[in-house]
Amino acid sequence: MRQHHDMGGEPAGRVEKTEHDYAPWEKRVDALLVLLSDRERSLIRTDELRKNIEAIGPDAYEKMSYYERWITSVTANLLQRGAITAEELSRKLADVERREKEGLL
Amino acid sequence: MSQARFQPGDRVKVRNAEVVGHMRTPRYIRGHEGEVERICGFFANPEELAYNRHGLPKRALYRVRFDQKKVWPDYQGPAGDTVDVEIYEHWLDKA
Amino acid sequence: MSTHHDHDHDHHDHKHPTQPDVDGPLTYHQRLEIAVRELLIEKGIVTADEVRRAIEAMDARTPAQGARIVAHAWADPAYKKKLLTEPREASLELGVDPGVTKLVVVENTDKVHNLVVCTLCSCYPRSILGLPPDWYKSRAYRSRAVREPRKVMSEFGLEIPDDIAVRVHDSTADMRYLVLPKRPKGTEGWSEEKLAAIVTRDTMIGIAEARIP
The missing domain is CATH 3.90.330.10 (Nitrile hydratase alpha /Thiocyanate hydrolase gamma)
Incomplete structure (x- = not known):
């Protein structure tokens, strides 16, 4: 079975010549990956990043932007490696949401 | 690290295998024959690295050149057009 | 051809790593980035300064x-x-x-x-x-x-x-x-x-x- 990320030769439409200046949050995702994958930290490898992106379901893969896939994969890897726990993450996400509502971000 | 099994100019065939998990051999090239263009070096196996294992011993990685007209029966272009794909040794057989 | 990303150089120094991107509500993935980054900083795995410097290094590659x-x-x-x-x-x-x-x-x-x-x-x-x-x-x-x-x-x-x-x-x-x-x-x-x-x-x-x- 072909995995959905393995798309070489598949039918597709015209290539739209799109590009955009990366948003600060996208650059931060990139920076996190660079830092976490350096020799000193070694909390994610390129092939782990790829594996976790490939694990995103086909529908979500199509809908998500490039850096949305990356932060999803980085997060999954930190959980897999035990660097963060699901409970810590869910509490922190709730906290971020609260601060956003209160205008504190 | 061992010696490379193939040399530039050797004819090789990509294994037509089904795999579960992470790998770097695109599906479109499996089962096709090509020619080793160069030995890229020796690298830890990505199929193991993806699961946070060391992936040793390192594997030879080759750049293999394929004729487009053979890869895609409906290829639109002259006979000399090629596609180069990097393929790990354990995905290659002697053609 | 619009291939210039150099113009970021003028202003990125002033951006604090936690500065929000837009005035509107954050997306789920933007909140996720903030949450993960804050956790990593709290745990001493990365520092805010390292994130900033990594972005600067990236902006310099054009x-x-x-x-x-x-x-x-x-x-x-x-x-x-x-x-x-x-x-x-x-x-x-x-x-x-x-x-x-x-x-x-x-x-x-x-x-x-x-x-x-x-x-x-x-x-x-x-x-x-x-x-x-x-x-x-x-x-x-x-x-x-x-x-x-x-x-x-x-x-x-x-x-x-x-x-x-x-x-x-x-x-x-x-x-x-x-x-x-x-x-x-x-x-x-x-x-x-x-x-x-x-x-x-x-x-x-x-x-x-x-x-x-």
Whole structure:
């Protein structure tokens, strides 16, 4: 079975010549990956990043932007490696949401 | 690290295998024959690295050149057009 | 061609890592980035300063680096030879650090035109050219560049005659490819600076040719 990320030769439409200046949050995702994958930290490898992106379901893969896939994969890897726990993450996400509502971000 | 099994100019065939998990051999090239263009070096196996294992011993990685007209029966272009794909040794057989 | 990302240099220094991107509500993934980053900082795994510096380092990598390398290769045959055989050393010689990237430089000639794609993800010579454009990462480009490269190039306005072989490079594993475009006729005697100005990002991916404007 072909995995959905393995798309070489598949039918597709015209290539739209799109590009955009990366948003600060996208650059931060990139920076996190660079830092976490350096020799000193070694909390994610390129092939782990790829594996976790490939694990995103086909529908979500199509809908998500490039850096949305990356932060999803980085997060999954930190959980897999035990660097963060699901409970810590869910509490922190709730906290971020609260601060956003209160205008504190 | 061992010696490379193939040399530039050797004819090789990509294994037509089904795999579960992470790998770097695109599906479109499996089962096709090509020619080793160069030995890229020796690298830890990505199929193991993806699961946070060391992936040793390192594997030879080759750049293999394929004729487009053979890869895609409906290829639109002259006979000399090629596609180069990097393929790990354990995905290659002697053609 | 709008390939300049250099303008970020003017203002990125003032951005605090936690500054919100837009006035509207954050998306789920934007909140996730904040949450993960804050957790990593709290745990002492990264610092806010390291994040900021990593972004600065990334902003400093632009296609201008690659253009400088190409222009020097056009001007100096010995350097060109080195670039094709020892790309890492050649790149370092001009102060461009390929980092962990295993660089392969492929030369466009009167007989061969090279085009780079990554069908499995979006591998790109980031250390030389900076971050890839969106179209390079798109489903359409990743799917079609390998099967109908001539048609895709033609959609970008590049027609390759049939007596020139098209060589597609699918960067599936550990190599990253940089195209050394053909030096246009009529540029004899140009300074390297002037030459570099016509080496766009797209010429180094192989989707365009260097042209005199």
